[in-house]
Amino acid sequence: MLSERRGVRGVVGVSLLSCLALVATACSGGGSAASTATRGVTINVALAIPSPPKASLAAFTKSTGITVHWTNIDWDSLQTKIAAAATAHTYFADATDVDWSRVGQLSKLKWFHPMQNYVDTKSLAADMPQMTSFTVGKEVVGVPFDASFLTTTVNKKMFADAGITAMPRTMAQYTADLRRIRSKGVVDHPLDIPFAAAEGLSTYWYQATAAFGGTVLDTHGRPRFTSPGSAGYKAAQWMVDAMRQGLVPPGNINTTDSQGTQTEMAKGTVASVFSDYSGNVGSLYDVPSSSTVVKQVGYLAPPGAGGPAPNLSNPDGIGIPQAAKYPVAAAKFIKWFTAADNQAAFAGLDGPDKTLRTYSLPSRLSAVHKLAAKGDLVGASAMSTMLASGTRPVFPGGAPSWYPQFSNAVYTNLHAAATGSLSVKGAIKAIAGTANRLASGS
Amino acid sequence: MTRPPLDTLPRTPQDTGADRDAAPGARRRRRFDPLPYLLVSPLALFIVALALVPAVFTIVESFFRVDALDPPTRFIGLGNFRSLLHSAAVRTAAGNTMLYVLIGVALSTVLGIVMAITLQHRFAGRSVLIAVLILPWALPGVVEGIVWSGIWDANSGLLNSVLTSLHLIDHYQTFLGHGRLETIALIELVQVWQITPLSALLVLASLQNIPHDLYEAAKLDGCSSWAAFRRVTLPLVRPGIAVAMVQAVIATLNVFDQPYVLNGAASTGSSVMAQTYFISFQNLDFGAGYALSLLVTAATLVLSFLVVKFVHRTVEF
Numbered sequence: 143m144l145s146e147r148r149g150v151r152g153v154v155g156v157s158l159l160s161c162l163a164l165v166a167t168a169c170s171g172g173g174s175a176a177s178t179a180t181r182g183v184t185i186n187v188a189l190a191i192p193s194p195p196k197a198s199l200a201a202f203t204k205s206t207g208i209t210v211h212w213t214n215i216d217w218d219s220l221q222t223k224i225a226a227a228a229t230a231h232t233y234f235a236d237a238t239d240v241d242w243s244r245v246g247q248l249s250k251l252k253w254f255h256p257m258q259n260y261v262d263t264k265s266l267a268a269d270m271p272q273m274t275s276f277t278v279g280k281e282v283v284g285v286p287f288d289a290s291f292l293t294t295t296v297n298k299k300m301f302a303d304a305g306i307t308a309m310p311r312t313m314a315q316y317t318a319d320l321r322r323i324r325s326k327g328v329v330d331h332p333l334d335i336p337f338a339a340a341e342g343l344s345t346y347w348y349q350a351t352a353a354f355g356g357t358v359l360d361t362h363g364r365p366r367f368t369s370p371g372s373a374g375y376k377a378a379q380w381m382v383d384a385m386r387q388g389l390v391p392p393g394n395i396n397t398t399d400s401q402g403t404q405t406e407m408a409k410g411t412v413a414s415v416f417s418d419y420s421g422n423v424g425s426l427y428d429v430p431s432s433s434t435v436v437k438q439v440g441y442l443a444p445p446g447a448g449g450p451a452p453n454l455s456n457p458d459g460i461g462i463p464q465a466a467k468y469p470v471a472a473a474k475f476i477k478w479f480t481a482a483d484n485q486a487a488f489a490g491l492d493g494p495d496k497t498l499r500t501y502s503l504p505s506r507l508s509a510v511h512k513l514a515a516k517g518d519l520v521g522a523s524a525m526s527t528m529l530a531s532g533t534r535p536v537f538p539g540g541a542p543s544w545y546p547q548f549s550n551a552v553y554t555n556l557h558a559a560a561t562g563s564l565s566v567k568g569a570i571k572a573i574a575g576t577a578n579r580l581a582s583g584s
Numbered sequence: 585m586t587r588p589p590l591d592t593l594p595r596t597p598q599d600t601g602a603d604r605d606a607a608p609g610a611r612r613r614r615r616f617d618p619l620p621y622l623l624v625s626p627l628a629l630f631i632v633a634l635a636l637v638p639a640v641f642t643i644v645e646s647f648f649r650v651d652a653l654d655p656p657t658r659f660i661g662l663g664n665f666r667s668l669l670h671s672a673a674v675r676t677a678a679g680n681t682m683l684y685v686l687i688g689v690a691l692s693t694v695l696g697i698v699m700a701i702t703l704q705h706r707f708a709g710r711s712v713l714i715a716v717l718i719l720p721w722a723l724p725g726v727v728e729g730i731v732w733s734g735i736w737d738a739n740s741g742l743l744n745s746v747l748t749s750l751h752l753i754d755h756y757q758t759f760l761g762h763g764r765l766e767t768i769a770l771i772e773l774v775q776v777w778q779i780t781p782l783s784a785l786l787v788l789a790s791l792q793n794i795p796h797d798l799y800e801a802a803k804l805d806g807c808s809s810w811a812a813f814r815r816v817t818l819p820l821v822r823p824g825i826a827v828a829m830v831q832a833v834i835a836t837l838n839v840f841d842q843p844y845v846l847n848g849a850a851s852t853g854s855s856v857m858a859q860t861y862f863i864s865f866q867n868l869d870f871g872a873g874y875a876l877s878l879l880v881t882a883a884t885l886v887l888s889f890l891v892v893k894f895v896h897r898t899v900e901f
Contacts, residue, residue, distance in 0.1 A: 174607075204627060220866045221865070225652075225865050226865070228652075229652055229868075229870065247653065250653060251652055251653065251868075338847075338848040338850075339847070339848035339849040339850035340848045340849065340850075387697070391738075391739050392738060392739075392756070392758050393737060393738025393739035393740075393741075393756065393758055394739070395738070395758055395760075395762070396733075396738065396758075396760050396761045396846070396847060396848070397739065398848070405739070405740060406739065411739070411740075431590040527597065543653055544653070544867075545868060546862075546866040547866065547867050550862060550866065551850060553848070553853060554673075554849055554850060557761075557848070557850050558850070558851065561761055561762050561850075561852070562762070563762075563852075
């Protein structure tokens, strides 16, 4: 009887404790007052890339007293997490991803601490050309930690097999070369354009627009692509025509940018990606386990209207959310993470033990130069030249706060034009309508 | 085999008169026992905190302008619902979703019944087969989307390869993205692959309750197998079919992963849940997102009610 009572009491006790735990969990706010402490603290870093090597992080902890807990979340989930946590004013990380396309939105929302309050961003800007992609007015929302930009890649062997001896410098030459590759039967469909209704299609169009000599939006966010003679209109027409004329594999209607590069360019089923990502030659096309075109692919300054076109920036940045528990410690980490020596090490300068897997190109020019000097960077000379003088932000005035809605209109309508369910004129009209509506604030 | 006489059966002490007949003095006042309440309370709190509170919050906030880019939060009545109705993307997604529901519920129910009947009879390896069949149900939708993209892929997909090897096509075909109905049907096929195993198990559970005597009696009365299926099996598995259909309605109305992975945000396959995601987490217009979620919930309730009303029958053996 006694043991039965004890059993009942135990069950009651556990139930009460469970209730209390639930109530406590429900009532406890996620947010907490920020601390300026930098010693003996643990910060959470959430990014869509793997952690730096353990030894590197241990060295950082030893020198600063800050322990880093790293979470690698896929990009889409991370953006949702950032939005959900910021809206609920709850803490989830001390440092996290700042995507260039969301800079306008994040600046307006004040979801991140201004980085200029923690880091000397002015002096960094000279060594980080892509800092402009993270700046709105005087506010720096994040610090670029890699220097991803859009560039053209070509399978030089396929071009040579088609009898092409000089690499194209203009869009007209580039298109003619692609047609020649096709007509010579080197490959059936030489050009990769990822026509799936996803972000990669938007960025491809922005780069193609830059190639035709223009930008997509003006500084007020109004469309600059509505007239048939505009760069944006020509770029859309060129992309859709490439699909209709068979330069692009028909199946690319549902191919994303990563699928396009990984399964088409790396497997040698296309000869060129007009708007590829910097670093892909070293990290993908020259890797025997993932590629059948090792040492065949090289970078090319994007062909333009009358000569090489600018490369649009596509960098990844890191910032400090407003709900961060240890913003000062997070800033110390960001300084370390973006230091030139560390970036060069992450890119492979100091050997594989200090390499950060999937890290392609440092955001600091000085680190790129170091890699180029040591010969550790595939296509280093072309890349450092493009990074130093060729890269431009997609939106010179900063990405508008309504960018995600605009991009959605871009990729859904260009996709529809590629399928034939919409004309290029109709797609441009729909995209422009969305831009005008959003720019006017309605 | 419905149960009309059930109402006439005694069920409670009041019905039986036992309580009425008992002498007042003999009635023992029952002491309040808090134990059951305490035992249930963690789960009840859990449900209240994680389901009811957010549900109420969603209903209330759907009548407010909750836009992180356009503060402050303010009451706008039916404004969110009006803007949703005027959105071409939402209207297209709603039409697509209704097609997902129609195709998904019909196919998963029919296939579920077929699978259940196949699995009803004992045979060697039946348990293993059931375990294997349930696997798609256990897989996340995103994983299924990725797996099936390797089948539908127009450049290097398995289906194109097989059809070419069999000389049924002379060049690779693009299956997804061109025709709306074709795209939706093929995407929904992936979801049907996921939800049918559960439908089959639900129907199988109902099938196993049917006494074998009924089939013997039907046989003695000269019933063919088909007639026995129509007049004995189908009426008696209606509870299982109804539950299977309700779960299919819920899954198909809320489809997101498969269209998103296989067809991106293209209007040829975009679902209402994808629009909810874009509106809430891309545009940060949470008020409209709440409103759209509420509409999906209402549609789920109405369709589930209709299924229960027209398909479900109480069965007693």
